[in-house]
Amino acid sequence: xxxxxxxxxxxxxxxxxxxxxxxxxxxxxxxxxxxxxxxxxxxxxxxxxxxxxxxxxxxxxxxxxxxxxxxxxxxxxxxxxxxxxxxxxxxxxxxxxxxxxxxxxxxxxxxxxxxxxxxxx
Amino acid sequence: xxxxxxxxxxxxxxxxxxxxxxxxxxxxxxxxxxxxxxxxxxxxxxxxxxxxxxxxxxxxxxxxxxxxxxxxxxxxxxxxxxxxxxxxxxxxxxxxxxxxxxxxxxxxxxxxxxxxxxxxx
DNA sequence: TCATGTGTATAGTATACATTATACACAAGC
DNA sequence: GCTTGTGTATAATGTATACTATACACATGA
Numbered sequence: 001x002x003x004x005x006x007x008x009x010x011x012x013x014x015x016x017x018x019x020x021x022x023x024x025x026x027x028x029x030x031x032x033x034x035x036x037x038x039x040x041x042x043x044x045x046x047x048x049x050x051x052x053x054x055x056x057x058x059x060x061x062x063x064x065x066x067x068x069x070x071x072x073x074x075x076x077x078x079x080x081x082x083x084x085x086x087x088x089x090x091x092x093x094x095x096x097x098x099x100x101x102x103x104x105x106x107x108x109x110x111x112x113x114x115x116x117x118x119x120x121x
Numbered sequence: 122x123x124x125x126x127x128x129x130x131x132x133x134x135x136x137x138x139x140x141x142x143x144x145x146x147x148x149x150x151x152x153x154x155x156x157x158x159x160x161x162x163x164x165x166x167x168x169x170x171x172x173x174x175x176x177x178x179x180x181x182x183x184x185x186x187x188x189x190x191x192x193x194x195x196x197x198x199x200x201x202x203x204x205x206x207x208x209x210x211x212x213x214x215x216x217x218x219x220x221x222x223x224x225x226x227x228x229x230x231x232x233x234x235x236x237x238x239x240x241x242x
Numbered sequence: 243t244c245a246t247g248t249g250t251a252t253a254g255t256a257t258a259c260a261t262t263a264t265a266c267a268c269a270a271g272c
Numbered sequence: 273g274c275t276t277g278t279g280t281a282t283a284a285t286g287t288a289t290a291c292t293a294t295a296c297a298c299a300t301g302a
Contacts, residue, residue, distance in 0.1 A: 068212070068213060070212040070213060070216040071212050071213060073212065074208070074209040074210075074212035077209065078209075079200070079205045079208050079209060079212075080216065082220075083208065083215075083216060083219050083220070084200045084205075086219050086220070086222075086223045087195070087200050087204065087219070088195040088198070088199075088200060089195075090227065090230070091189070091191040091192050091194065091195035091200075092189060092191060092192060093227060093230050093231065093234070094204075094219070094222075094230075095191040095201065095204060096234050097222075097230060097233060097234050097237075098204050098207050098208070098215070099203075099204070099207070100234055100237050100238055101207075101215075101218075101237060102207045104237070106211065106214060108237075109211070109214050109215075109218060110214065112218060112233060112237065113214070113217050113218050113221055116218070116221050116222060116225070116229075116233065117221055
């Protein structure tokens with residue numbers, strides 16, 4: 001049992017079961033088929049017997065379950081490749097920025113996001 | 122030959138050779154020993170025959186060669202685990218921020234960094 | 243009761259990652 | 273001429289990642 005990823009495992013199981021309550025199409029089998037894996041594999045993942053799947057499968061799973069893929073990836077101990085590419089393109093700049101913001105409260109970061117979005121940057 | 126990483130390969134070879142010009146302690150053998158790998162391994166890496174090493178070794182190499190480890194990691198196609206941890210801790214916030222800044226010019230990002238550092242955030 | 247759907251156990255695999263160990267040919271310095 | 277240092281060729285390995293394929297026992301519904 002990959003205890004490290006129990007959060008991810010438990011979370012997606014819970015999400016899927018909740019959806020299944022209203023819609024039979026959210027069985028392990030059907031979800032597995034839609035995201036393109038074997039049912040046994042998804043089952044093991046949901047039980048925490050296997051580590052979370054690849055970024056691609058996590059993305060499909062997120063879409064399927066109506067979840068935020070960045071959050072699901074984070075739970076799986078991963079960071080989206082597209083974000084990593086942005087950082088790699090300008091490592092010094094982004095490394096500084098991220099380390100700078102590391103210990104800032106959420107609302108401070110949110111303010112930066114908003115100002116960058118709306119402002120005359 | 123791992124062509125994808127020729128930049129990394131060529132770059133560290135060049136840096137090491139430059140240092141070696143003034144200091145015999147920068148031979149493949151001695152650098153390899155100081156960062157804790159086999160000389161043949163470092164040689165292959167510098168020639169682009171092998172992919173870049175682990176984050177840990179890249180860090181040691183950066184320190185050894187007086188380079189920025191984030192830059193070297195970027196050249197190796199990696200993003201520092203400590204930065205990834207910051208993102209994973211608050212994925213929505215940081216994902217938004219980074220995607221927001223993706224296409225901004227360097228000086229705009231630098232301004233954010235400075236304002237966060239100096240300002241009354 | 244018989245087909246269908248459910249989750250899951252077991253076993254195996256292909257590929258990549260991160261390296262080591264040994265040995266060799268060449269060159270320089272003493 | 274001999275030791276020492278240089279880079280490098282060759283071969284192999286352990287571990288992790290990301291899955292597949294098969295088969296089974298239980299439950300449900302017609």
